[in-house]
Amino acid sequence: xxxxxxxxxxxxxxxxxxxxxxxxxxxxxxxxxxxxxxxxxxxxxxxxxxxxxxxxxxxxxxxxxxxxxxxxxxxxxxxxxxxxxxxxxxxxxxxxxxxxxxxxxxxxxxxxxxxxxxxxxxxxxxxxxxxxxxxxxxxxxxxxxxxxxxxxxxxxxxxxxxxxxxxxxxxxxxxxxxxxxxxxxxxxxxxxxxxxxxxxxxxxxxxxxxxxxxxxxxxxxxxxxxxxxxxxxxxxxxxxxxxxxxxxxxxxxxxxxxxxxxxxxxxxxxxxxxxxxxxxxxxxxxxxxxxxxxxxxxxxxxxxxxxxxxxxxxxxxxxxxxxxxxxxxxxxxxxxxxxxxxxxxxxxxxxxxxxxxxxxxxxxxxxxxxxxxxxxxxxxxxxxxxxxxxxxxxxxxxxxxxxxxxxx
Amino acid sequence: xxxxxxxxxxxxxxxxxxxxxxxxxxxxxxxxxxxxxxxxxxxxxxxxxxxxxxxxxxxxxxxxxxxxxxxxxxxxxxxxxxxxxxxxxxxxxxxxxxxxxxxxxxxxxxxxxxxxxxxxxxxxxxxxxxxxxxxxxxxxxxxxxxxxxxxxxxxxxxxxxxxxxxxxxxxxxxxxxxxxxxxxxxxxxxxxxxxxxxxxxxxxxxxxxxxxxxxxxxxxxxxxxxxxxxxxxxxxxxxxxxxxxxxxxxxxxxxxxxxxxxxxxxxxxxxxxxxxxxxxxxxxxxxxxxxxxxxxxxxxxxxxxxxxxxxxx
Numbered sequence: 001x002x003x004x005x006x007x008x009x010x011x012x013x014x015x016x017x018x019x020x021x022x023x024x025x026x027x028x029x030x031x032x033x034x035x036x037x038x039x040x041x042x043x044x045x046x047x048x049x050x051x052x053x054x055x056x057x058x059x060x061x062x063x064x065x066x067x068x069x070x071x072x073x074x075x076x077x078x079x080x081x082x083x084x085x086x087x088x089x090x091x092x093x094x095x096x097x098x099x100x101x102x103x104x105x106x107x108x109x110x111x112x113x114x115x116x117x118x119x120x121x122x123x124x125x126x127x128x129x130x131x132x133x134x135x136x137x138x139x140x141x142x143x144x145x146x147x148x149x150x151x152x153x154x155x156x157x158x159x160x161x162x163x164x165x166x167x168x169x170x171x172x173x174x175x176x177x178x179x180x181x182x183x184x185x186x187x188x189x190x191x192x193x194x195x196x197x198x199x200x201x202x203x204x205x206x207x208x209x210x211x212x213x214x215x216x217x218x219x220x221x222x223x224x225x226x227x228x229x230x231x232x233x234x235x236x237x238x239x240x241x242x243x244x245x246x247x248x249x250x251x252x253x254x255x256x257x258x259x260x261x262x263x264x265x266x267x268x269x270x271x272x273x274x275x276x277x278x279x280x281x282x283x284x285x286x287x288x289x290x291x292x293x294x295x296x297x298x299x300x301x302x303x304x305x306x307x308x309x310x311x312x313x314x315x316x317x318x319x320x321x322x323x324x325x326x327x328x329x330x331x332x333x334x335x336x337x338x339x340x341x342x343x344x345x346x347x348x349x350x351x352x353x354x355x356x357x358x359x360x361x362x363x364x365x366x367x368x369x370x371x372x373x374x375x376x377x378x379x380x381x382x383x384x385x386x387x388x389x390x391x392x393x394x395x396x397x398x399x400x401x402x403x404x405x406x407x408x
Numbered sequence: 409x410x411x412x413x414x415x416x417x418x419x420x421x422x423x424x425x426x427x428x429x430x431x432x433x434x435x436x437x438x439x440x441x442x443x444x445x446x447x448x449x450x451x452x453x454x455x456x457x458x459x460x461x462x463x464x465x466x467x468x469x470x471x472x473x474x475x476x477x478x479x480x481x482x483x484x485x486x487x488x489x490x491x492x493x494x495x496x497x498x499x500x501x502x503x504x505x506x507x508x509x510x511x512x513x514x515x516x517x518x519x520x521x522x523x524x525x526x527x528x529x530x531x532x533x534x535x536x537x538x539x540x541x542x543x544x545x546x547x548x549x550x551x552x553x554x555x556x557x558x559x560x561x562x563x564x565x566x567x568x569x570x571x572x573x574x575x576x577x578x579x580x581x582x583x584x585x586x587x588x589x590x591x592x593x594x595x596x597x598x599x600x601x602x603x604x605x606x607x608x609x610x611x612x613x614x615x616x617x618x619x620x621x622x623x624x625x626x627x628x629x630x631x632x633x634x635x636x637x638x639x640x641x642x643x644x645x646x647x648x649x650x651x652x653x654x655x656x657x658x659x660x661x662x663x664x665x666x667x668x669x670x671x672x673x674x675x676x677x678x679x680x681x682x683x684x685x686x687x688x689x690x691x692x693x694x695x696x697x698x699x700x701x702x703x704x705x706x707x708x709x710x711x712x713x714x715x716x717x718x719x720x721x
Contacts, residue, residue, distance in 0.1 A: 053499060055506070104706055107713045111443040111502060112642065115634040116709065122631045123702035130695055239627055243510060250503060280518055286510035293504045294489065297496045345518055 015164055019157045029272040031160055033265040034167040035225050040249045040264030041174055042217035047246075048254030049178060050210045051190030052106070053114045056121025057218055058241035063097045063124075064090030064219025065226035065236050066135060072143040072227070082148035087166050087223040094219020095212050102211030106204055109193060121242055128234040140233030143226075163224050170217055171261060177213065178257065186210050240282075247289040253299020262301050280345050284338075325396045333389025340382035342366060347373050414543065415660045421549050423656025424556035428611035429629060430636045430648045431563065432604030438643040439580045439600050441498050442490065445505040447608055448630030449512040454478045454609030455616025455625065456516060459527035467530040467617075475609040482605025486598050509626065517623045524622035552614050559607065560649075576600060635701045639708045641715025650716055655701045662697035 014021075018030055039061055046052050064087075071080040071089040080089060105116040128135040135141070145153040152158060177183045185206055188196045197203050226232040245264070252263020267285060274281050296303045311319065346352055346364045364371050364378075371378035433447045457474035465473065485508065493500050528534075529548045536544035567573040579586045579596050587593045616625070636655055640647030708715065 051499075053502070104709055107709050108638075111437075111498070112638060114443070114502065115638050116705070119631060119635050119638070119702050119705055123699050126698045126702075127696075243506075246503075246506065247510070280514060283511065283514035283518060286507055286514055290489070290504060290507040290511060293500065293507060294492055297493070297500060348519055350521060 012168065015168075019160055024156060027156055027160055029269060031156075031163050031228055032272065033268045034163045035221050035228070036244075036248060036264035036268040037261035038167045038170055038224070038264075039218055039221035039245050040252065040260035041171055041258075042214050042221060043245045043249050044254050044257075044260035045174055045177070045186070045217065046211060046214035047249065048256075048260065049183065049190065050186040050207070050214075052109070052207065052211065053246075054105075054117040054211075054214075054242075055114050055246065056117035056119070056239075056242050057214075057245050058237055058239065059101065059121040059124045060094045060098055060215035060218040061222035061225070061241060061245075062232075062234070062237040064094045064222030065232040066141065066222075067093035067219065068223035068226045069141045069143045069232040070134075072145070072230075073141070079146050079148075083145050083153050083227075084148060084151070084162060084165075086227060087220045090219040090221075090223025090226075091216045092219075094222070095216040097219075098212035098215025099208060101215070102208040106207030106211055109207075118239075118242075121237070121239065125234070125237040125239070128237055135234045136232075140231055140235075142231035144230060145227060159228055163228065166220060166224055170220055171258075174217065175257060182206075182209065244285075247285055250299055251289055251292050253302030253305075255298060256302045256305050259299050259301040263299065266300075278342060278345075279349075280341065283341065322396065322400055326393060329389050329392030329396060331389070332392065333386050336382050336385030336387070336389060339367065339385065340379070343371065343373075343378050343382060410543065412661070414545065415663070416657060417545070418549065419657030419660035420653060421553040421556075421656070422660060423653035424553050424560075425611055425615050426629075426632055426636055426656055427649050427652035428556050428559060429608050430633045430640070430652055431560070431645060432607040433633060434637060434640075434643055434645060434648045435563075436601055436604045437637075439576070440597055442501045442505070443498070443642075444601075444604070445502060445630075446485070446508040446512060447505075447604070448626040448633055449509045450478050450482060450605045450608035451612035451615075451629055452516065452621075452623070452626035453481060453512065454612030455527065455621045456520060456525070456612075457609070458613035458616060459525055459621055462527070462530075467533075471610070471613040474613040475606040478609025478612075479602040479606035483598055483602040485605075486601040490601075491594070509630070513623055513626060520623070522623060524620045527616050527621040529617045548618055552618060555610070555614055559610070563607075632701060635705045637715075638705050639715060641717045644715070644717040647715055647717030655704065658700055658704065659697055662700050 019027055022030070039057070042060075043054065043057050046054055046057075068086050068090040071086055072083075074080040079086065101117070101120050105113055105120060108116060129137060145159075147153055153162070178186075185196070185201065188201075189203060189206060189210070193203050196206070222236065225236070244267075248264040248267045249260035250263070251267060252261070253259030271281055271285070274284075278284070292299060298306055343364065343366055346366065352364070364373055366378075371381075429448065429451050432450075433444060436442060436444050436447070454474050457477050458470045461470035461473055464470075485505075489504060489508070490501055493504050529546075533548050533551060535547050538545055567577060575586065575591050576596055576599075579591070579593050583593050586596075612625075619625070632655065636648060636651045639655065640649070640651030
């Protein structure tokens with residue numbers, strides 16, 4: 001882990017140089033990735049450090065987004081604050097709403113807490129369409145970024161740097177927070193709240209405070225989002241935003257500091273890349289989440305860190321060989337599964353079903369071949385690859401287990 | 409007066425439906441400590457299975473077969489997924505079921521499309537049971553309520569009067585002791601999970617025909633069911649029953665009410681002020697109906713955090 005500071009420095013350098021390295025569409029995706037990363041970090045503070053699982057974090061993200069848009073429109077479009085400082089408004093609104101919601105939800109712990117956060121988010125979502133002055137009804141609220149401090153904020157580059165600075169500063173603050181006494185107490189809340197109470201701490205106030213801070217950073221992320229698209233609609237309050245942040249953070253791993261951020265950025269990146277290729281990206285996201293939860297409970301980053309900290313003791317060459325064998329066989333299985341899902345999706349899509357006339361099923365093009373849906377070949381191909389991949393993984397796992405037994 | 413009577417009846421039946429789903433959730437939680445986030449997804453699966461089977465088998469067989477299929481799905485989930493992650497703790501199980509609810513919803517969208525499907529009450533059941541002051545009351549609503557009541561009585565008798573019920577109840581309190589006495593506890597857990605799933609599936613198969621069957625129904629009902637168990641106290645059957653009825657009835661009373669908070673304030677001479685403020689204060693109760701259960705939940709949390717009949721944490 002002694003290379004960690006160096007790695008961080010290189011990452012930041014690459015992020016700063018990014019506008020000169022990638023295309024505009026990719027830079028747009030990078031803005032989304034940064035926002036998703038910050039949102040996931042805010043969620044990670046609550047869920048990873050304090051052990052409180054929230055299913056309704058979209059509420060604070062959305063509140064921040066709307067607050068920023070209204071702040072941009074304040075004083076007849078002049079803006080409440082100069083454009084670069086507008087996320088502060090989102091953060092402040094997130095903090096206040098977090099205090100309010102946190103007061104209620106932290107009255108209970110564990111699964112109750114999860115259900116209450118979900119219900120509170122749904123409450124806001126159900127209320128929003130009726131409050132037209134605040135949430136703008138169907139059309140939402142739109143606005144313009146005003147130039148400030150000699151920066152135009154018209155180009156994508158300006159927006160990217162604004163988002164980058166805010167994301168990095170916020171993540172830095174979150175890191176520093178985790179080192180404060182309050183941040184340490186959050187860990188205590190996760191590990192043993194009873195004991196904390198016994199030691200004289202007010203766990204309800206503590207939980208509310210941590211909830212509010214998490215909501216504050218979620219609000220900043222929401223503000224960045226609405227500043228990026230110069231609008232906010234009550235769609236940002238919908239449950240799939242809350243769902244996405246839960247999935248992303250846990251895929252990354254909530255117990256390691258940067259895990260949620262990497263998970264959020266990675267999944268947003270794949271979402272962007274595959275948006276032209278598949279219509280069922282959410283299904284893949286759900287499946288990946290379930291698989292990670294089942295087989296890598298620490299999350300991708302958590303597992304990586306764990307492996308680096310405690311090497312298997314088999315020597316570098318052999319470990320790399322095992323990892324490579326596993327990855328290759330998993331890739332084969334994944335290809336088979338993706339093929340099956342995509343083929344099924346195409347067969348079931350309304351456009352295709354409309355084209356089926358009196359029992360003739362046209363061929364379907366997938367991976368540059370035409371497949372007849374009623375023949376055995378596509379199904380056998382997908383299932384076969386999937387089966388081969390799984391068999392290979394099982395074989396590798398058996399071998400590793402046998403080697404371990406031989407050593408012991 | 410008749411309006412209120414109708415609203416009460418509708419509310420009771422909606423409450424019974426909520427109870428059918430929350431009963432399974434509470435039963436599974438009480439037994440295994442798992443909050444099954446995918447429970448409402450089983451409800452949705454029940455509706456879609458029944459919709460698919462109906463043209464092939466007819467309505468009656470469809471609402472019998474659909475819950476059995478859902479039970480199969482539930483058993484597979486318990487055996488091959490939940491049991492696998494059991495060692496990582498309850499929070500982890502909750503997360504896995506949360507992921508499953510996403511996967512199920514997305515699969516439904518892939519197979520049946522994003523919009524509601526045409527699953528309707530069969531013609532032979534679509535008639536008025538009685539009419540009051542010229543308004544017909546659909547028989548199908550009574551039918552749904554009847555099924556819920558029959559299920560409730562059956563489960564109650566099964567749990568309290570049979571040997572199976574004794575084993576199940578004791579497995580909740582002392583799983584190790586029951587295992588030591590020679591009962592197969594994992595098998596009991598699997599059975600309870602399957603029955604809970606089947607109950608939710610039955611509720612879905614019956615209710616899907618009356619309400620709409622769309623990929624959002626799991627989330628909509630799921631949130632209500634969570635409100636019910638928070639209000640009633642998780643793990644308490646009586647609490648779930650009371651909370652389901654409370655929420656069902658207040659919901660349907662609110663839908664038919666024109667009451668506004670501003671009107672209340674007029675009584676103490678602040679009506680004008682309320683009209684000026686607008687927003688929440690001038691919204692009609694009927695448009696707030698969807699949010700009322702959440703306010704009840706917040707109220708219960710402040711006054712009695714452990715729920716109506718829950719035990720203290």
